[in-house]
Amino acid sequence: MMNDVRNNVVGGLLLFFALACAPALVGERYLLNEMIVFLIWASVAVQWNVLTGHAGVFSLGQMLLFAIGAYTVAMTNTYLGISPWFAMPIGATVAALAAVLIGLACLRLAAAYVALLTFAISYMVYVLIITETECFTTVGGGCQRFFGGTSGFSRIDDLGFRKLLRGDWIVGNYYMILGIFALSFLASIIVIHGRLGLAFRALADSPVYAAARGLDRTKFRIVAFVFSAFFTGLTGAAYAAHFRTAGPSLFDFSTLLFILAMVIVGGLRSTWGPVVGAALMMGMVEIAKDMGEIRNTMIGLVIVLFVVLMPDGIAGLSRRVVSRFRKTNDAKEAS
Amino acid sequence: MEAIFQIIVSGLTLGAMYALGSVGLALTYGTMRMFNMAHGVFMAIGAYGAFFAADVLGLPILLALLGGIVLGGVVGALLHLLVVRFMLDTKDFEINILVATAGVGILLQDLLLKLFGAYPFRQPVQIEGTVELGGVVIPVQSLAILFVGFTLISAIAWGLTRTSFGLSIRATAMNRDAARLMGVNATATYLQVLIIAGMLAGAAGVMISSISTLSPDMGTNPAIRAFVICVVAGLGSVGGAGITALALGLIEAAVQYYIGARFGLPLMLALVVIVLVRRPAGLFGREEVVRS
Amino acid sequence: MADLLSVRNLCSGYGHIPVLHDVSFSLPREGVSAIIGPNGHGKTTLLRTLSGLNRSWSGQIEFDGAPIPQSVEARARAGLVHVPQGDQLFMDMTVMENLAMGAYARPKGYDLQTGFAEVFDLFPRLAERRQQRVSSLSGGERRMVGIGRGMMAGGKLLMIDEPSLGLAPIVIEQVYDALRKLASTGAAILVVEENPSRIETVAERFFLMDGGKFEWTGDTEALRNSSDIVATYLGG
Known part of the structure; x- marks a missing residue:
């Protein structure tokens, strides 16, 4: 088990150093920005995989937790003038607290109920935000609603890299986001291959036996939900800090499905799947940009095709290939 | 007094629409443990189908309504033939089918957007005018919705309890292997159930669009209400979904009247959470919920 | 007249674990037959394989003069009725x-x-x-x-699994x-029953199943005369 953690951490560090070299190689601001987007969604996908693939909680409320992180940064900055640097951990904590409440309300229930309730709760928050009519203050001559209404928040203070690095400010932002991705991914490795992951597997394989050994299923599910909410919220906060905006478009169904596609394509129940899936989906959408408005059609198609034909995703496929390879090798050695 | 009458009329109208939207969803889950995330888009497809039949083909509104319903059924059949059929009896079906139908949903919604654009067309399949009943002015369309809703729901209730076809659906839902031992072709039953659910969703879509407007994502809000109704009733409880739909319609009408439309959904969800804390399998659900 | 049911070299099981090994037997168009034998030795599996709830791995089943159809529902429609455990x-x-x-x-x-x-x-x-x-x-x-x-x-055939x-x-x-x-x-009735004394006066044909095969077959008289064999398998 410890070997598992070590191998994955070493792999993660290699990835981290490769990504850390990217700004030196990638000059274009556009490409660097795309890589930032990749790191953000990959981090959300990694956490979703911990929650659904390993803890067995199928939440459709991940973008709500993401938005809570983003809105916390936006609101504390707009109303209280708090720096995004300080607001990021606050956003992660608020998302985790929200997860405690949602978890207590739903996680005792069966799988389909959890999915539907988390989906309904996100939608409810979305509706409450966009139907807000009263102005809270006026900002720059415009009406600023408390939760931002349909237009959300913009002009969040920048992270300070513009002053420090001038034209290369985006490199600063890139390293900040890379740091958060690394944190999120490292945490997921430790959970998946550590004692918590072992408990999740025990609960999934034999719920009755695990319960008899004193494992409290609901408690572990809530722990997993709060854990993934913390890092999802943190990533959302980083999103708001980088783009300097937060708005109701974060709740778009297509965004939720875009990230779900990353998890499915990469493979639930794996460790590296979501990262690979995120890279593939980002690449696919990039190609789709040249082919007209087919992004959503493609996301839908990819999801359906993978669930029907390859429900274990690319990680499952590679597992099968490796085990077949090993089998043929063993057979060769035997003969 | 007039206020109460007003609330009852609009509550029953809402309830009839919610019932149309949720009964098919409950039937699908009850029979095959499949929760259809594309249900809201099915509603939109039914609504656009009726719109197309009336506005472009110039059919009379009754035929156009029928067209919307039939189109919903066709989409249900296609969903079964192209996707669901291949996933039956696979591992983690309940979760995978949620994901797959969510994918189908975004695919079809995008298709509607490409075909009709985002322009909020008015639904031509509706009856104009108002009538006065007991000092309250009621749109004729509300009565039409009540009529269509109660007719279709009664037809479904009758079919499920009084015909051999309905008996076979309920038998498959209760015990699939035993139903097959009686000679029921379970795969065909699943196809039939998805067609019925699609038709009901189509009807719901036409009705919903008749009191608002058409848009590719018009089904999202009513579908989420239908999800909530099914969860409160207990997933798979068809009768329970109908009763819960009416009750929530009335409650929502009262909330809208006294507090404001914005809080209809939040209060509904608060109610759901309270219900589920007390009864984890829903009001009418009996199935086991994994407890710790 | 041909047999109602004729089974040749039927094998079946669960997952990768075999339960039935080359079971062969046939039933006439009338009368009660009983499959007896200790629990956990394939009696229920045999009925489930006959009705199609379990896939048969190999072997032939003929029912009513024709090869039996594939699906559970088609077998039921052909007149093979299974009252499950x-x-x-x-x-x-x-x-x-x-x-x-x-x-x-x-x-x-x-x-x-x-x-x-x-x-x-x-x-x-x-x-x-x-x-x-x-x-x-x-x-x-x-x-x-x-x-x-x-x-x-x-x-045409009523199969009843453990009515008691x-x-x-x-x-x-x-x-x-x-x-x-x-x-x-x-x-025509086929009853599965662990305890032969209960079915002795009802059935006229007996199949003793042990370890996934028929170890002994006979009529009522033969059963009464073979109490030693029965005792060996059922400890009674």
Whole structure:
């Protein structure tokens, strides 16, 4: 088990150093920005995989937790003038607290109920935000609603890299986001291959036996939900800090499905799947940009095709290939 | 007094629409443990189908309504033939089918957007005018919705309890292997159930669009209400979904009247959470919920 | 006339674990046959494989003079009726609805009342409970619904798995009395029963299953004369 953690951490560090070299190689601001987007969604996908693939909680409320992180940064900055640097951990904590409440309300229930309730709760928050009519203050001559209404928040203070690095400010932002991705991914490795992951597997394989050994299923599910909410919220906060905006478009169904596609394509129940899936989906959408408005059609198609034909995703496929390879090798050695 | 009458009329109208939207969803889950995330888009497809039949083909509104319903059924059949059929009896079906139908949903919604654009067309399949009943002015369309809703729901209730076809659906839902031992072709039953659910969703879509407007994502809000109704009733409880739909319609009408439309959904969800804390399998659900 | 059911070299199991090994036997068109033998040696698996609930791995099954169809529902429609272990009733339906489901595969013109009358004649208790949901019935009553539901199909072969399982001795008597009456009509019935003494006076043909094969076959007289063999396998 410890070997598992070590191998994955070493792999993660290699990835981290490769990504850390990217700004030196990638000059274009556009490409660097795309890589930032990749790191953000990959981090959300990694956490979703911990929650659904390993803890067995199928939440459709991940973008709500993401938005809570983003809105916390936006609101504390707009109303209280708090720096995004300080607001990021606050956003992660608020998302985790929200997860405690949602978890207590739903996680005792069966799988389909959890999915539907988390989906309904996100939608409810979305509706409450966009139907807000009263102005809270006026900002720059415009009406600023408390939760931002349909237009959300913009002009969040920048992270300070513009002053420090001038034209290369985006490199600063890139390293900040890379740091958060690394944190999120490292945490997921430790959970998946550590004692918590072992408990999740025990609960999934034999719920009755695990319960008899004193494992409290609901408690572990809530722990997993709060854990993934913390890092999802943190990533959302980083999103708001980088783009300097937060708005109701974060709740778009297509965004939720875009990230779900990353998890499915990469493979639930794996460790590296979501990262690979995120890279593939980002690449696919990039190609789709040249082919007209087919992004959503493609996301839908990819999801359906993978669930029907390859429900274990690319990680499952590679597992099968490796085990077949090993089998043929063993057979060769035997003969 | 007039206020109460007003609330009852609009509550029953809402309830009839919610019932149309949720009964098919409950039937699908009850029979095959499949929760259809594309249900809201099915509603939109039914609504656009009726719109197309009336506005472009110039059919009379009754035929156009029928067209919307039939189109919903066709989409249900296609969903079964192209996707669901291949996933039956696979591992983690309940979760995978949620994901797959969510994918189908975004695919079809995008298709509607490409075909009709985002322009909020008015639904031509509706009856104009108002009538006065007991000092309250009621749109004729509300009565039409009540009529269509109660007719279709009664037809479904009758079919499920009084015909051999309905008996076979309920038998498959209760015990699939035993139903097959009686000679029921379970795969065909699943196809039939998805067609019925699609038709009901189509009807719901036409009705919903008749009191608002058409848009590719018009089904999202009513579908989420239908999800909530099914969860409160207990997933798979068809009768329970109908009763819960009416009750929530009335409650929502009262909330809208006294507090404001914005809080209809939040209060509904608060109610759901309270219900589920007390009864984890829903009001009418009996199935086991994994407890710790 | 050809045999009603003829099985040759049938193998089956669960997952990768084989349970039935090359089972061969045949049944005539009339009379009660019994499969006896200790629990966990493939009796139920054999019935499930015959009705199609378990996939057969290899071997041939001929039913009513033709190779048996593939699917469970097609076999039921061909007249092979399986009353499974543990009843497997439609719990939220009434007694009448359960019985009506039994006749689901019958042709359109079939009058359910005829079938109801036959079942209620055999199990008068069910007539009193006809409008009750089966979830509210006792274990014995449920067993009666299960057998009645099988009768409603009007099939060519009625296979009943452990009709006495989990019932009190007095109720077992009632169930076997009913089976005896049913047998007197000349129907073809195949009963699975662990305890041969219960079925001894009902059946006329016996198959002793052990370790997934038939170790001994014979008629009532042969069974009485072979108490040593039976004792070896059943410890009785």
